[in-house]
Amino acid sequence: MATGRTHRPATRSRGIPEATVARLPLYLRALTALSERSVPTVSSEELAAAAGVNSAKLRKDFSYLGSYGTRGVGYDVEYLVYQISRELGLTQDWPVVIVGIGNLGAALANYGGFASRGFRVAALIDADPAMAGKPVAGIPVQHTDELEKIIKDNGVSIGVIATPAGAAQQVCDRLVAAGVTSILNFAPTVLSVPDGVDVRKVDLSIELQILAFHEQRKAGEETAAGDGAQPAARTRGDSADQGPDGDVPAVMPA
Amino acid sequence: MATGRTHRPATRSRGIPEATVARLPLYLRALTALSERSVPTVSSEELAAAAGVNSAKLRKDFSYLGSYGTRGVGYDVEYLVYQISRELGLTQDWPVVIVGIGNLGAALANYGGFASRGFRVAALIDADPAMAGKPVAGIPVQHTDELEKIIKDNGVSIGVIATPAGAAQQVCDRLVAAGVTSILNFAPTVLSVPDGVDVRKVDLSIELQILAFHEQRKAGEETAAGDGAQPAARTRGDSADQGPDGDVPAVMPA
DNA sequence: TTTTGTGAATCGGTTCACAGCC
DNA sequence: GGCTGTGAACCGATTCACAAAA
Incomplete structure (x- = not known):
């Protein structure tokens, strides 16, 4: 090499x-x-x-x-x-928009980990007219009507969806139509997108359900341990390695 | 079978x-x-x-x-x-505590997807004394001092950490000492936990970075396409398949 | 005829273990 | 002597393709 x-x-x-x-x-x-x-x-x-x-x-x-x-x-x-x-690709500047400024959207807008890694929150967008103009994390929220214009004016290619599930697909369609080609989806829905658009999702409750699965197993094991010897059954693997990283993140050209 | x-x-x-x-x-x-x-x-x-x-x-x-x-x-x-x-394991009731009631913690507390799947928010905990007593999602926030008592009184085995990175390990240690055996970590840190405790994490900015990687590739491809034929290079795979699901979630007995 | 359930083939990722270089 | 870089072995997950069941 x-x-x-x-x-x-x-x-x-x-x-x-x-x-x-x-x-x-x-x-x-x-x-x-x-x-x-x-x-x-x-x-x-x-x-x-x-x-x-x-x-x-x-x-x-x-x-x-x-x-x-x-x-x-x-x-x-x-x-x-x-x-x-x-x-x-973090040496360049990525303007992103966040759509859906509820608690989660606000949390994302305030999240320091974005700015420090080349992501710039270009706009916050919400469907609620009452939100329009309100600053969140120092950025005034804009109405959904402006979505297309915002995307185009700022050359946004990455969109974050933090709306309720019901609105997500529609928002997604508009983002894509306006030129967004990567979407991070926090809404608990499967989005369908045309070829060439990447979707990744984060589902807050899925991780919890996976934990519950293993938690349940642990509880069962205590009783049913009647196999090997010590109380600490199943001493698989090494130590480290944390959570859902060992992904096979399936980038899917969607 | x-x-x-x-x-x-x-x-x-x-x-x-x-x-x-x-x-x-x-x-x-x-x-x-x-x-x-x-x-x-x-x-x-x-x-x-x-x-x-x-x-x-x-x-x-x-x-x-x-x-x-x-x-x-x-x-x-x-x-x-x-x-x-x-x-x-969702046919049983899982009491969970959320530690760190900032924007994200509040979003989690309000998230409907928990309650509907057997998770019950047993308590909200924050280190800020000014938060104590304030209701978030209808649940009064309690001070960190109460952590151990809360865990024990409610038989909590799953904890959610939504604190700043700096506080996460310490909170984690206290949760584990009090009897929590599954942790969902939203703080951008690697937690170390004793054997038998599961940790899963969700990092908001990691997903975005992965998108940026692919986004960058797309941008490059347009120009450097000088390989095959059509403009639509690399027509890998099928359609569906969304985001970080195809996990190899590495449960690690940690 | 339709659609499940599953061995067998394949693919991709992880781990091992050591040669190569500092 | 210590630590990287990497083939080769291994292991788990995905996909294929078809026999079995309704």
Whole structure:
């Protein structure tokens, strides 16, 4: 690999696995924390611990980006921050609109993690005329009527839907028609979109249901443990690894 | 399979794949919608479309639960709703506490999707003394000092963390010490927990970063398309399939 | 005839383990 | 000696395709 070292990392690029892409933000967060503490260098072992994955996975992930480490030493924190940011497209500015300014929309508008990562809230949009003009997170809410104009004027390509389920598809259609090609959906509905538009969703209650499933199993196990020996049944796997990251995030060209 | 048909679905049970568990809530949502429209029966094809997955996957998923369909006919909606609910443990009542009542915590407290699925918000907890007593979603906020008592009095085993990142680990430790064994973490930090405690997380900005990655690719493609033929490069995969569901949710006994 | 349920094939991701480089 | 980068082995999940059942 690495036939040269031009600006564009030469040969790589044909397909970083989705699972890897889904973890890059995680590494980035851990690296940013290290960077703030002025740590110059990390080993795969340390960084993996900070990101909550195992080190072999992390090294393999990085190997898809290129050879950015130094054997016997580790990775240069600043350099990696830059490489991952660039890979994720965070070195450019992404204007986003948030549609549906209820509690959740407001929470999103106020969320610091966006601004610090290249996302700029270009507009807040809500269907309720009473909301219009009210500032949320310092940004005045605009009425849905303005949606198309806002998208076009600001060159928005990413939209966030935080409306009730009933309104989501309609909002989605309008966003797409106006030129949005990536949608983050918080409404508990399946959106249908034309080819070429990416949808990702976050469903607050799904995660809770998955926890309930395992919680239930735990409760059952205590009683039915009549298998091996100790009270602590089922000592699967290692430690770390957190939640729904080990995604196979299925980007689906939808 | 299915050696009998006792109450407890007999033989199955030894391990429903994680990926399947992660989709059950999705099927449940689609089925609930059908149920409300009084649809008596669905085929795997129809239900799969409604849930945004493909039908082979859905059938395989259901096959792990047992043989609940009728060949040539499809699945009985009500029956399936019940079976999936039971499998997920939603036929029982899960008291949960939400810690950190900012915008996000408030959004969660107000979120209808919880109550309707067996989750009961037992308490809202915040570190700000000024919040104490204020009702949010009809529930008075309590001060962090009460945390341990609340957990114990209500037999809470699931906790939701919606605090700022800095407070999350400490809150997590207290929840776990008080007896919580499942945690849903909205704070952008990796939590470390003892064995036997499940953590799942939702990071609002990670999803956006993943979208940015693909968005960037699209932008690049338009120009660099000099490969195949048509403007619509890379016509991967089928249609449906939405977002971060195709998880490999890595339950990790943490 | 229709549609489920499921082995077998395939695909993608993770883990292992070690050669290569500092 | 320490740590990265990566083939190879492994493992789980998805898809295919068809036999079995209604």
